[in-house]
Amino acid sequence: LTTSEVAGGPAPACVLGIDLGTTSVKTALLVRGKQGQVVAESCSRETQAHTSSLEAGPQGMEQNVQKIIKALNECLAALPQQQLQRVSHIGISGQMHGIVFWKKDKGCKWTECDTGSTFEPEEVSHLITWQDGRCSPTFLSSLPLPQSHISLATGFGCATVYWYLKKSPDFLKSYDAAGTIHDYVVAMLCDLKKPLMSVQNAASWGYFNCRSKSWNTDILKKSGFPVHLLPEVGDPGSIAGKTICAWHGIPKGTKVGIALGDFQCSVYFCLTERTDAVLNISTSAQLTVSMPLGFQPPETPDPSSAVTYFPYFNGDYLAVAASLNGGNVLATFVDMVAQWTEELGLQVEKSAIYTKIIEAALAHNNSKLSIHPTIFGERHVPGQLASVTNIAVSDLTLGHVTRAVCHGIVENLCSMLPVQHLMEMGVRRILGSGSALARNEVLRQEVARIFPFPVVYGKDVDAAVGAAMVMFHRK
Numbered sequence: 001l002t003t004s005e006v007a008g009g010p011a012p013a014c015v016l017g018i019d020l021g022t023t024s025v026k027t028a029l030l031v032r033g034k035q036g037q038v039v040a041e042s043c044s045r046e047t048q049a050h051t052s053s054l055e056a057g058p059q060g061m062e063q064n065v066q067k068i069i070k071a072l073n074e075c076l077a078a079l080p081q082q083q084l085q086r087v088s089h090i091g092i093s094g095q096m097h098g099i100v101f102w103k104k105d106k107g108c109k110w111t112e113c114d115t116g117s118t119f120e121p122e123e124v125s126h127l128i129t130w131q132d133g134r135c136s137p138t139f140l141s142s143l144p145l146p147q148s149h150i151s152l153a154t155g156f157g158c159a160t161v162y163w164y165l166k167k168s169p170d171f172l173k174s175y176d177a178a179g180t181i182h183d184y185v186v187a188m189l190c191d192l193k194k195p196l197m198s199v200q201n202a203a204s205w206g207y208f209n210c211r212s213k214s215w216n217t218d219i220l221k222k223s224g225f226p227v228h229l230l231p232e233v234g235d236p237g238s239i240a241g242k243t244i245c246a247w248h249g250i251p252k253g254t255k256v257g258i259a260l261g262d263f264q265c266s267v268y269f270c271l272t273e274r275t276d277a278v279l280n281i282s283t284s285a286q287l288t289v290s291m292p293l294g295f296q297p298p299e300t301p302d303p304s305s306a307v308t309y310f311p312y313f314n315g316d317y318l319a320v321a322a323s324l325n326g327g328n329v330l331a332t333f334v335d336m337v338a339q340w341t342e343e344l345g346l347q348v349e350k351s352a353i354y355t356k357i358i359e360a361a362l363a364h365n366n367s368k369l370s371i372h373p374t375i376f377g378e379r380h381v382p383g384q385l386a387s388v389t390n391i392a393v394s395d396l397t398l399g400h401v402t403r404a405v406c407h408g409i410v411e412n413l414c415s416m417l418p419v420q421h422l423m424e425m426g427v428r429r430i431l432g433s434g435s436a437l438a439r440n441e442v443l444r445q446e447v448a449r450i451f452p453f454p455v456v457y458g459k460d461v462d463a464a465v466g467a468a469m470v471m472f473h474r475k
Helices: 003-007 065-077 137-141 157-167 169-173 181-190 199-205 217-222 262-270 327-343 350-362 398-416 419-424 441-450 463-474
Strands: 014-020 024-033 036-046 087-094 100-102 108-113 116-121 177-179 196-198 232-234 239-242 255-257 276-281 285-290 307-311 317-323 370-372 387-389 429-433 455-457
Touching: 014 065, 014 181, 014 262, 014 463, 024 065, 024 463, 036 065, 036 463, 065 116, 065 181, 087 181, 087 262, 087 463, 100 181, 137 157, 157 169, 157 199, 177 181, 181 196, 181 239, 181 255, 196 199, 199 232, 199 307, 255 463, 262 276, 262 285, 262 307, 262 317, 262 429, 262 463, 276 398, 285 398, 317 398, 327 350, 327 398, 350 398, 350 441, 370 398, 398 441, 429 441, 441 455
Parallel strands: 014 087, 087 255, 196 232, 276 429, 429 455
Antiparallel strands: 014 024, 024 036, 100 177, 108 116, 239 255, 276 285, 285 317, 307 317, 370 387
16 A cells, blocks of 8 residues: 555655664554554564673673664665655654663764765664673672662663673773663764653663652762763653754654653554553563553562563553563574584574474474473573473474473463463453564464463564554654
8 A cells, every 4th residue: 555545645744663672673654544543664674783792701692783773774775765754753662671872972973875864873882682691690689779669680771880880890981871772763863962761761771760750869879870871761752852864864853752662662552452461472571461540569679579560651550571581482492403403413494493393383282291491580580490390201202392382481471470360450351462473373372272361463563663653642
């Protein structure tokens, strides 16, 4: 469909949504259709940005910001110019918790390209992601107690700053600004002198009080934390600024929304009823349900609780069981099988392995094998890793093992936010989403087996579209 066909008349202004994810960048152009917003065009590019960490070694999980921005530029270059020229608002989301540092006056370099202007990172650090493991439980317990309803964990922006402060203080002296990767992009587009961050992203960094919407400045200052690196904080859905250049042909002066959490945007994209729960399995996995209007999280967290309360929109909260073990577990399993075959002197493409193991698992309706698949630990029990029990000779085929891995991923999530709790919260159905669920029939079967609710699979959850929708609804 062309834009004018969708709208049934002259093409309306477009809203551009961008999501800077863990493995890929996505862009989506939304236009107003007869039944609400319609995705007119979209594009996705893998970033392949993972890189080794000089300071943290194998525990570090970092990404090259140049590669992320390169993928973003490729996505925008692939969208139709005539539609980009009609963009009135830009909504941006991205992977939460992570942190990138830059020099305010040298954050990027703008250059002219075929389709207008584009920027490239200049004096910018690597992005230390949410998957980073440099902050051990011992290290975290040595830090001051936050005044926040969210427990501190490794991979959280403020914990990472503390790590540099203790282990590599000179690193921090090179920079005078910090934010999530999507805060960085907003700051560059609008030339913000001080980065601006939404409550959603601030909460994901730790040491942020959602009730007062403020950083724990006093607690941080007392321990020598470089508070000048903390961004200003604003409400999700508000405007951060306007573009300073005709970015890829998007008009100069286009309004840019404050950067949002990818998780909240994914939920915004699909959650329409308070009686719905959203089950998302992509790299990691989440099960979420909206809290009643007026809910306020407790003043202090329960570190042993598997449920976290994420700030959403308009002062609302989501109850979230956020597991670190989702599609990444299956990816690791595929890597292991590939490595074993290679060690045996054979070569099989990983994509072929994925297809074959799913086919094999579909041939076995269940498996007595019990796999607790938490190879990445969980934030509430970081030391509890994966285990395999109930191993019988009859269940050693690739199909049985794959079936047990898939069952374990879903069961683990269910143990974090049990069915009984969902029923008490009034949940009537589950909306299934995420790349791992979309491409894996076995996972979908296990969801149906474990949850006693109807499960609806719509289009794949899309944080880029969610970010654009947020802007659409505030136009």
